Amino acid sequence: MVVTLDVEGARASHFVAGTSPLAELMACLHTLAEPEHHPESREWLARVRDGLPGTLVQALNYHAPLWARYRCRLFYPVQPPLDRSLPAELDALRRLDPRTFAQLAAYAIRGMTFAGAGEIAGGAAQRSFIRASERHSFSRGELARALVDDPERFRDGLVETVERCAAAFFDAEWRRIGPGLKDTAAKVGAQLRREPPSTVLTSVTPTATGTERPARVHYDKLQSGVGKVSDRGCFLIPTLHGWPHLILKLDETDLPLVVHFIAGDWEQRPGVPQSLIRDRLAAIAEPGRFEMCRHLLGEPITTSELAKRMGVSEPQVSRHLKRLRQVGLVTSRREGRMIYHRLHPQLVLSLGSDVLTAIMR
Template sequence: MSLSIDIAGLRPERVAVVPSPLAELGMALHALAEPGHHPGLQGWVTGVTARLDSHLADRMCEADFLWRTTFSDIFLPYAALPGRSTLPAATLAEELDLLDKLTDEQFVDSALEFTCAPGYDLPSPSVLADPELRRRALDLAASRGPRQVRFTRRLLDDPPRVRGWLRQFLEDCDDAFFADVWARVRLPLATDARYKTDLLRRKGLAEALAAVSSAVTLDADAARITVDKLVQGRSTVGDGGLLLVPTSLGWPHLMVLHRYGWQPVLHYPVGSPELASPPSVEQLALRMTALSHPVRMRICRLLARSAYTTTELAQVHGMTSPEISRHLAVLKKAGLITTRRRGRYVLHQLDVTVVARLGSDYLEGMLR
C-alpha cells in the first residue's frame, strides 16, 4: 500500500521547501491531544497542560477531531488556493489570513475529513451540498459523543461563525503556548528547509526526497513520487507545484496531503526521539502474531489515530461486523487495544504506548 504523486511536467522551480507556523501549531495541538504518539514530547505536553487555562482547554476538546483523529487539511490552507502554487507564510497571522481565503465548501470539507468521506483524491460533491454526506458526517460525529455532534452541526449550519471561532481559538493558543514553541523551532526548521533546498538545486529531487524520509522515493522514468504508508491514494501536481513542509513536533507522522484539486504537500518530521525498551519475549511473540495479519494492520492504522466503533471499521474495510469483531478480539487478547463505552457506542483504540515498545520501525510505519 502506498500514496503516489504524479509529477509529470513539474518544473524544478515549482518545488519548494518552506516551514509553516500554522502546520506546526496543528501538530502541537495533535501532540497535546494524543501524547502517546509522541514519546519525546511528554515533558512539553505535561508542562503546557499544567498551565493551560481551563476555558482554553475546554475549547481545545470541543474541536479536537480537527487534529486528534487526523491532521486536518485546514492547517495547510495555502495548498487549496487558486494556482496551486501558494507558499506557507512567515507568520501565523499571515497563514490565518490564507485560511480565511478558503471557500466555505473547502473549509467544511477539509474540517470534516475525519468522516473518511469517499473520493478524497477524486472529484466529489461538497458535504454542504450533499444531504447524504451531511447525514453520514452527523452519524459518525455521534459515535464520538454529543460534543462532536454539536460542533459538527454548527459547522454545517453556519460555516462563517465556526471559521471565526477557530481563528480566535488558534490565536489564543498562540498567546498561551505556541509563540514560545515557534520561537524555539523556527530557526531549526528554516535550517532544514535551506538544506533540502540546496539538495534540490545541487543533486535533484530524488536526493532531496531521500533526505526527507526513506519512505519517500522518486521514479524519474514514471514521473511519480511514492510514499510508503499503510493507506492508498494518489495525487497529481498538474500545472501546480509540490510543497515540502518540515515539522519539529511531528515524528513519527509523515503526512501527505493528496486531496483532489489541492497542491500536494509532504509534511515531514526533522527529528526522532528515543522510544521505550522492548517488551518481554513472550509478550513480543503474542503481540507480533496478532499484528502480523494484513487486515489487523490496517485496522490498527485507524485505531492508532482515533477510537472507532466496530460498525465504522466494517464500513471502512468493506467487511461484516462479526469479521471485524474477530480481529478486534485477537488484538484485545494481545493487550494492544482498549475499549470504552460512550452511550450506546463501544469505541476501540490502539494503545500506542504498547506498540511503541515493539519497536520504532513498526510504530513509525503504523503512524506514518
C-alpha cells in the same frame, strides 16, 4: 497501502520548501490530543498542559477531530509564499472561500475524503454527513452539526482557539524551533535546485521509495492515493513536533500537495526498515534465544561458556548466535583463539520505539 507522488514532468519550480507555523501548531495540537503516540514529548506535554486555561482545554477537546487522526488541510498553506507568520496564515484562513473551507473541514471531521463534501450546506448531503460523523463518534457528530449549521461561526471559533493557543504556548515555542525549521527548509530548497525532484522527495523520509519510469515516489502509509505534482504543485514543510508522522495531503481539491516531513529524517537520522523490526522481534521471541540474551547482556561470553550455562550443545548455541547476529542484536569479536559475544542493549531498548514509529508512520 501506498501514497504516491507522480513527479513525471515536475520541475523545481513546481515545489516550494518553507515553514508554516500553523502546520507546526497543528502538530503540537495532535500531540496534545494523542499523547500516547508521543512518549518522547512527555516533558513538553506536561509543561504545556500545566499552563492551559480550563476553557482553552475545552475548546481544544471540542475541535480535536480536526487534528487528532486526520490532519485538516485547513492548517496547511493554500498558496505561496511559505515562511509567513502565524497571523498572516490565519488571515488567509479567514479569507478562504466558504465552499473550500467547508469541504476541507468536513474531510477532517469524517476522517476521510468523500464525495459531496463541498455541498453539505443543506439537504440529503448534509444529513448523510452528520449521520456518518455521528457513527464515527459523538464528538465528530457534534462538530459536523456545528459546521453545517453555521460555517462562518465555526470558522471564527476555530481561528479564536488557534489564537488562544498561540498566546498560551505556541508563540514562545515557535521562537525556539522556528529558526531550525527554516534552516532545514532552506537546505531542501537548495537540494531541489541541484537534484531531481524524485531524489529530494525520497530523501525526506526513510520510508520512501522511488521509481524512474514512470517517475514516482511511493510512501508507506495507511491509505492509498496518487497526486500529480505538475498539476497542482507541492509544498515541502519541515516539522519538529510532528515526529514520527510523515503527513501527505492529497485532498480532492486543486490546492497544492503537501509533504509535511520530519526535520530530523531529512538529515538522515537512521531509519529501521519494517522487515528488520519484524526479524528482530522474531529472533528474540524464540524461547532459547530469549534466554540466551539474558546471559549475553551482562558481559562478553564465549560459545562454550554459553553452552555450559544453558545446558545445550555448542552447535545449538552457534545457530542461535548466528540468527541474533544476522539481525544486528549480537556482536562478536575475536581475542586470540577465543570469540566473545555480547548483546547490543541499545538496539533491544529501541525496539519498542522502532515498533511504535513503524506503526504510526
